[in-house]
Amino acid sequence: xxxxxxxxxxxxxxxxxxxxxxxxxxxxxxxxxxxxxxxxxxxxxxxxxxxxxxxxxxxxxxxxxxxxxxxxxxxxxxxxxxxxxxxxxxxxxxxxxxxxxxxxxxxxxxxxxxxxxxxxxxxxxxxxxxxxxxxxxxxxxxxxxxxxxxxxxxxxxxxxxxxxxxxxxxxxxxxxxxxxxxxxxxxxxxxxxxxxxxxxxxxxxxxxxxxxxxxxxxxxxxxxxxxxxxxxxxxxxxx
Amino acid sequence: xxxxxxxxxxxxxxxxxxxxxxxxxxxxxxxxxxxxxxxxxxxxxxxxxxxxxxxxxxxxxxxxxxxxxxxxxxxxxxxxxxxxxxxxxxxxxxxxxxxxxxxxxxxxxxxxxxxxxxxxxxxxxxxxxxxxxxxxxxxxxxxxxxxxxxxxxxxxxxxxxxxxxxxxxxxxxxxxxxxxxxxxxxxxxxxxxxxxxxxxxxxxxxxxxxxxxxxxxxxxxxxxxxxxxxxxxxxxxxx
Numbered sequence: 001x002x003x004x005x006x007x008x009x010x011x012x013x014x015x016x017x018x019x020x021x022x023x024x025x026x027x028x029x030x031x032x033x034x035x036x037x038x039x040x041x042x043x044x045x046x047x048x049x050x051x052x053x054x055x056x057x058x059x060x061x062x063x064x065x066x067x068x069x070x071x072x073x074x075x076x077x078x079x080x081x082x083x084x085x086x087x088x089x090x091x092x093x094x095x096x097x098x099x100x101x102x103x104x105x106x107x108x109x110x111x112x113x114x115x116x117x118x119x120x121x122x123x124x125x126x127x128x129x130x131x132x133x134x135x136x137x138x139x140x141x142x143x144x145x146x147x148x149x150x151x152x153x154x155x156x157x158x159x160x161x162x163x164x165x166x167x168x169x170x171x172x173x174x175x176x177x178x179x180x181x182x183x184x185x186x187x188x189x190x191x192x193x194x195x196x197x198x199x200x201x202x203x204x205x206x207x208x209x210x211x212x213x214x215x216x217x218x219x220x221x222x223x224x225x226x227x228x229x230x231x232x233x234x235x236x237x238x239x
Numbered sequence: 240x241x242x243x244x245x246x247x248x249x250x251x252x253x254x255x256x257x258x259x260x261x262x263x264x265x266x267x268x269x270x271x272x273x274x275x276x277x278x279x280x281x282x283x284x285x286x287x288x289x290x291x292x293x294x295x296x297x298x299x300x301x302x303x304x305x306x307x308x309x310x311x312x313x314x315x316x317x318x319x320x321x322x323x324x325x326x327x328x329x330x331x332x333x334x335x336x337x338x339x340x341x342x343x344x345x346x347x348x349x350x351x352x353x354x355x356x357x358x359x360x361x362x363x364x365x366x367x368x369x370x371x372x373x374x375x376x377x378x379x380x381x382x383x384x385x386x387x388x389x390x391x392x393x394x395x396x397x398x399x400x401x402x403x404x405x406x407x408x409x410x411x412x413x414x415x416x417x418x419x420x421x422x423x424x425x426x427x428x429x430x431x432x433x434x435x436x437x438x439x440x441x442x443x444x445x446x447x448x449x450x451x452x453x454x455x456x457x458x459x460x461x462x463x464x465x466x467x468x469x470x471x472x473x474x475x476x477x478x
Binding site: 061068071072073075076077081085092103106107110111114172175176179182183184186187189190193217229231232 | 300307310311312314315316320324331342345346349350353411414415418421422423425426428429432456468470471
């Protein structure tokens with residue numbers, strides 16, 4: 001293989017990495033903005049999150065096409081093949097993260113005129129900050145191919161799932177206390193669920209980093225602490 | 240290229256098609272069983288849905304690995320390349336459909352001892368039947384590469400989104416009427432959301448069929464009728 005071909009191949013991989021980094025930056029910003037819009041009831045900021053999503057969708061399609069072309073044209077082996085596959089996977093996760101942030105933003109618009117017990121927003125905000133940290137760490141780990149940091153993100157997701165389950169119960173309780181909270185808290189429940197799912201995508205990225213660096217696939221049965229699907233809250237006895 | 244290589248390549252593609260069909264069958268059954276378990280409050284059936292999901296996860300990984308290997312080894316062109324890429328995409332959607340059906344099943348287990356106004360379950364059941372039909376049609380369209388049927392599925396998803404939005408409002412209203420409905424209706428809301436998302440994945444598959452057959456990508460801005468992210472319901476004045 002001539003140097004020319006090798007260097008052009010390296011350029012292709014570099015470009016993939018750059019596009020993933022761009023997607024990561026947009027995804028992080030969308031998530032942070034969506035969370036801030038929720039806390040501040042800022043419908044304008046929420047609209048900007050909704051508008052940002054199409055760029056992420058476009059980048060994902062582009063990365064997927066370029067990666068497939070790369071595999072077909074250059075037949076990469078070993079770590080180069082894994083990096084190309086990883087680019088496809090990570091761009092898919094980042095695209096979904098954008099969708100979820102956009103959905104939070106849409107709900108911010110819906111509830112901006114509803115009475116909002118600030119106390120319950122704080123729980124979602126706290127969860128969201130943890131997930132933003134996860135996303136930042138996993139994107140850094142991807143850029144530096146650091147499997148230790150990736151595994152740390154992977155392990156920490158259990159804490160976020162547990163937080164979500166307790167938030168789920170808390171929100172049900174608020175709804176039972178006062179029916180005026182129901183519309184707002186329902187949207188907040190879906191926001192919290194979206195944040196939890198963004199957390200799941202960060203662990204997917206962590207799994208991809210592990211595969212990229214080691215060539216091994218992590219077990220699928222990561223212990224999940226999201227018990228919210230099984231959670232119910234008994235209504236208070238009539239006053 | 241020798242006949243031997245060509246025929247082995249055809250075998251690889253055939254095997255991919257067979258695995259996708261197997262995934263489709265499992266996904267359809269999981270969805271139907273999850274919906275039936277919800278209507279009949281059948282926790283045993285729900286458990287069987289939860290158990291079925293790992294087979295779907297395993298198949299998806301297998302298909303992805305085999306497809307990538309195929310691209311690297313055989314460098315398929317034109318429609319063969321598109322079919323290999325489509326196999327990766329469709330298996331991803333079917334894996335997500337399994338996850339969503341499994342999540343419905345988990346919620347059936349959670350609410351099996353809750354008081355359940357049967358009336359509200361009927362709405363989710365109706366929506367679920369429409370989505371099952373979509374899933375069946377799109378899997379048939381994939382097997383026969385029928386782009387007309389695929390486009391029909393793609394267009395029909397708007398009706399399901401509209402149904403979901405009206406169900407969302409209805410469930411909020413039940414919750415406001417009686418706090419004893421809140422736990423149950425919240426889980427039902429998430430079930431309905433999961434059904435709606437399964438509908439989204441059937442339209443993804445329809446888009447993939449269009450790409451597979453025509454080589455063209457459908458516009459991303461399919462008109463969505465899911466307005467539930469923007470929906471709120473005002474509580475009734477105190478009686």
